[in-house]
Amino acid sequence: MRVPGPADTVTPRHTRGQERVITGNRQASWAFADAYVAEDDALRWARDRAREAGLRSVSPSAGAALRLLAATVDAKAVAEIGTGTGVSGIHLLHGMRPDGVLTTVDTEPEHQQSARQAFRAAGFAGNRARFIPGRALEVLPRLADAGYDLVFCDGDRLEFPEYLTESMRLLRPGGLVVFEGVFAHGRTVDSGPQPTEVLRLRELLRTVRESDELMPSLLPVGDGLLCAVKR
DSSP, rough: OOOOOOOOOOOOOOOHHHHHHHHHHHHHHHHHHHHOOOOOOHHHHHHHHHHTTTTTOOOHHHHHHHHHHHHHTTOOOOEOOOTTHHHHHHHHHHHHHHTTTTEEEOOOOHHHHHHHHHHHHTOOOOOOOOOOOOOOHHHHGGSSSTTTTEEOOOGGGGGGGHHHHHHHEEEEEEEEEEEEEEEGGGGGOOSSOOHHHHHHHHHHHHHHHOTTTEEEEEESSTEEEEEEEEE
């Protein structure tokens, strides 16, 4: 039997009454999940800076999931692609070990400066984060093989398949790779014509699902978190 892929349109086999209940409660459930873990002043400041810069940030529920995932693998070394203004980085640092170091990469040094301020406001010492400006595909090859417990990818979605290749080299066995925004606001599962960005996301989803080296899960938080453990 063929397993439906992300490009397929799948109609749930619920009764009409069940469909109404699920649809009616979904938005309320997502809002409840976003409000479940309170964010502090440092996170709100970082979100405000992202909004002013026109940047997307992980949702509060996706941030809480990142925090949980970092804690689950007892992360000491995390690589982040896409620093932004520090929203995801704060969540990751909260989940990491007290002596853990976040290596975060971004093409915009001014965004990293905002993140540096946000990390400081959140109470993290300066040596807890290493900021590297530059394009991810130029920076990642310089990072150590099998040197990371978690790699979080929130950069250029057109490059997500290449980030996966680099992540497999960077991660230790048992490490986690996480991709943000894989739902693309519902376009990933839309059967109509889609831009290249969405086609690349579908390619990523298929590759991760079919890989013998990864144990994947797709978390419906924020705009979708694709997570996979390196075997």
